[in-house]
Amino acid sequence: MYLTKLPRDYNEPYYPQTYFKNYNPAPLRVVHLDLKGAPPKMSYLKEILPIISASGGNALLIEYEDMFPYEGLIRNVSAVKAYSRNQINEFLSLCDYYGIEVIPLVQTFGHMEFVLKLQEFQHLRELNDNPQEICPSNSDSLKIISEMLSQVLALHKKIKRIHIGCDEVFNLNVCANCMKLNTNSRDVFLDHIKTISRGIKSTHPKITVLIWDDMLRSWPASYIDSTNLNKYVEPVIWIYGTEIKKLIPLSYWYWYFKHFQNIWIAGAFKGATNEMAILPNVSLHFENQKSWLKFISKHVKPQNTVVGYVLTGWSRYDHFASLCELLPTAIPSLILNLLFISSTFKQQEDVMLSYNEILKCNLKNSFHDIIQLKNTEYCSFPGQELIPLMLKLINYRSEIKILFERLYETNSWMTSFHLKRFYINPIKLKLLFSKNQFYKILKNFSQFSSEIELKLKKYYDKETIEEWFQEHVEFYLNKLEFLRESFEKSLYRNTWQHKKI
DSSP: OOOOOOOSOTTSOSSOGGGGTTOOOOSEEEEEEEOTTOOOOHHHHHHHHHHHHHTTOOEEEEEOGGGSOOOGGGGGGSOTTOOOHHHHHHHHHHHHHTTOEEEEEOOOSSSOHHHHTSGGGGGGEEETTEEEEEOTTSHHHHHHHHHHHHHHHHHOTTOSEEEOOOOOOOSOSOSHHHHHTOOOHHHHHHHHHHHHHHHHHHHOTTOEEEEESGGGGGSOGGGGGGSOGGGTOEEEEEOOSSOHHHHSOHHHHHHHHHHOSEEEEEEEEESSSOTTOSSOOHHHHHHHHHHHHHHHHHHOOTTSEEEEEEEEEOSSSSTTSOOOSOGGGGHHHHHHHHHHHHOSOOOHHHHHHHHHHHTTOOSOOOHHHHHTTOSGGGOOSTTTTHHHHHHHHHHHHHHHHHHHIIIIISOTTSOHHHHHHTOOOHHHHHHHHHHTTHHHHHHHHHHHHHHHHHHHTTTSOHHHHHHHHIIIIIHHHHHHHHHHHHHHHHTTOOOOOOOOO
16 A cells, blocks of 8 residues: 655644544564565664664564575575574674564565575465465475474574564465365465464464464454464554555454454555655655554554554565665664654654654754655764765656656657667757756766765675666666767768668
8 A cells, every 4th residue: 555645734743642642652663674685784784773772663573585594405595695694693682682572574475486486496386477475285385384484483592473474465275286175265374374373383382473464354354253363373464554444444453353362563664655766755654653553542442452563664565576765765764653653752842852862963853854854964873875865866867867858759850760870960969968968967977876886885785786776777877878879979970861761
C-alpha cells in the first residue's frame, strides 16, 4: 500500500495530543534491517546501534536472506559477500551491550528467490518458472528450511523470538503435487506454518515464532479462531498506508485479539513508497506511524497486548528487484519515526529536540525541514553526507531529462532519422547545445558521479555500489554521452547528398 496524501499544512501540529491519549509505547520497538543482496558494511551497522538505542529502539528484526553464512549442503545459498560468522557474533555482542534484542527473519514460504533461483533447488518451486514460493508438499522443502533455521538458531544462541516470514505467498496450492492432496489453500498454508513452528519448538521450546499476517486477511474473519494458530505463532500486522481500518476491517481485529494473546504491528520508515526511490518520503512514512498510533489509541483496549511495533526498512521489493533507498540516507526517517513510537510525549517540540540531540544537529530545525530532509549538512550522524548528494542527484536527473527532451526527443534538427543519415545542420546544433549549457551539465554531472561513487565506499562493497550506480546514475550518464557523441559526429559533415528515405 503506497501513501498518497500529504499533510495539509506543515505548520500545523502533526499529532494533536487527543489522538494518542490512550497510547502506551509497545514493549519492543523494532528496527527492521533488510539485507537482501546489498548489506551495509558491518562497521556501519555497528555505528548506528547507539543511535537506535538512544531513540527508543530496543530490538532488531534482521532479514539476512543470502547474507547469512550458511554451511554444508546449503552453502551455495549464501552470497559471496555474505557476513562471516565472526562478524555476526561481534555484532550480536554489541547488540547485547546496547540492550537491543535480535530477532532473525528467515523466509520459509514466499520470497524464497534467494534459494529457489539456484539450479540445485529449482525442483522445490511451487511453479517451475517462478522462484518465489517453495512447494510445501515436497519433502525436500522442509529439509532445506529446517537446515536454514537450525543454522541461524545455532548462531543466535540467546534469541527469544524468530520470524519465519510467510508473506505474499501468491502461488499457493497450484503445483501438481499440492493439488493431489485435494485440500484447500488455507489448510496448505496452515499445515506448512504449523510444521515449521513445531520443528523450531522441538529443539527450542521457549522461542516465539512470528509471521507476517497478510495471508490471513484473505480468510473469513471468524475462521481464524478455529485454526489453533495461536499455539504456533504470533502475527505481525503490517500496513504502510494511512487507512488502517479500510485495509483490515475491525471485524478482523476482533478475531485477531480474540484468538492471539499477543500481536505485533508494523509500519515503514523506508522502502514502501517507490521501488526505485533514492530518498525516503519522510512525510508519508510519518503519516503512516501517526495513523497507526491513532488507531491503537482508539481501538486497542487495555486488555489487548501489542507486544512489538516494527519499523520496516526494505532495501528492495524482492530478491530480483532493484535497490531502493539506501539505509544511510534513511536515518532521519528512522530516528523521527522511532522517537515518535517510543515515547509517551507527543508534543512536536519534544520530538524535534530529541531528534536534533541524537543526530547532532546544530540548528533549530523546523519540522518542515526534517520532513523534507533539508539542512542535514548541519547534522552529524553516520551517513549524513550522502543525503545532500542524493538531493543533488534528484535535481541532476530532472535536469538531464529536460535537456534530453529539448535536444533530442522534441528537437526537429536531431531526430533518429537525422542521426542515422548525418543529415544535420551543425550551426543549428551548436546554438542549441550552447544555449542549454550542455557541456557544463556534462562536466558537472560526471564530476558529481565520481564523488558520490567515492562516498558510497564507506558504507557498501564494490558490487553493491556498482549495482546502485548502474540503476540510478549510469542511465543518465549514458543519455549525456549519447548527446555528446551525436553532437560531435554532426560537426564533421558540412555537405550532404539528396535525402534518401
